[in-house]
Amino acid sequence: MTTATERYHERLRRVLEYIDQHADQALNLETLSRIAAFSKFHFHRQFTAVMGLSLHRYIQLVRMKRASWRLAFREGQTVIDIAMGAGYETPDAFTRAFRQQFGQTPTAFRKEPDWDSWLEAFTPYDHARAQLMKTSYTANDVTIVQVPTTPVAVMTHRGDPARLGHTIQRFIAWRKSVGLHPRASATFNVFHSDPRSTPPDEFRMDLCAATDQIVAPNDAGVEGGLIPGGRCARLRVIGSSDDLEAPALYLYRDWLPASGEETRDFPMYCERVRFFPDVPEHEAITDLFLPLR
The missing domain is CATH 1.10.10.60 (Homeodomain-like)
Known part of the structure; x- marks a missing residue:
C-alpha cells in the first residue's frame, strides 16, 4: 500500500x-x-x-x-x-x-x-x-568537508523574521552598488537563532556575500566579517529554501548523535548555490553547513 x-x-x-x-x-x-x-x-x-x-x-x-x-x-x-x-x-x-x-x-x-x-x-x-515535496534525508546525504575561511560582507537582520524580506532587499541593493553580483560572490546566511524558539524581537540572521575587498563604511550597515574555516557536515537541500527546519532538524536530531561528532563554536549556516526565482523552485540548491570540531 x-x-x-x-x-x-x-x-x-x-x-x-x-x-x-x-x-x-x-x-x-x-x-x-x-x-x-x-x-x-x-x-x-x-x-x-x-x-x-x-x-x-x-x-x-x-x-x-x-x-x-x-x-x-x-x-x-x-x-x-x-x-x-x-x-x-x-x-x-x-x-x-x-x-x-x-x-x-x-x-x-x-x-x-x-x-x-x-x-x-x-x-x-x-x-x-x-x-x-517532502525530502527524507539519510546519513548518505551528509558529507564531512573542510571549508576555507571566507571573508564576507555582512548585513545583520534583527527582529521579526516576517520582516526579513526588507533586509534582503537592502542587502541586494548594497551588493549591486558595490558590484558583488551573486555569480561572482558566493551568498551565505548565518543562523544565529531559531525562529520557532526565539521571540521575534530577538531573532538574528546574517546575510553575507563573499568578498576579498575591504568593506568601506556605508549607510546600509554592512560590515566586514568571516565565516571561519574548518570541518563541517554538509547537507545539500534541493528545492525550496523558504523553510530549512526539516534538514536542520535532521542534522541535529538524527545525524549528529549517530555520527559521534561534536559541534564547534559557530552557528549553522548555508550557502545559496542556485536561487529561486532565477531557477524553478524545485531546482533551487542550498548547502547547509554544521560546523564540527
Missing part, C-alpha cells in the same frame, strides 16, 4: 515540477493529466483531493510567487516583463490579480512589500507543496 501511494504521489510530483518549469507558458488540463498519467476527466478532482487546492488556484500561486519575488528582489526586471512571465496578457490584468491577492499593486509591492499579507497568501501554497 505504501509503495502504491508513493508511486501515486510521484506522478503528482511530476506535475508540480512541470508547472514550476513552465509557469510562463500556457498550462492546460490535458497536458498536465498526461504528465501524471491520469485520466483528464478525473485529474482535477485527484489533484484537489491531495493538494487541498484546485489546479487553477495552485498554478496562479506558483506564478504569483515567482512574480512577487522578481518584483521585490530583481529590480532590473520591469513590471511589464514580470506580468508577461506570470502568464498575463496585459499589465492591467496582472495588476488586478496581484492587488486581489496581496492588497497592493505590483508597483506598491516593489516599493514597500507588505510581507505579512504575502506570508498569509502563500500559507495554502506552502501547505499544498509540503504534501508532496
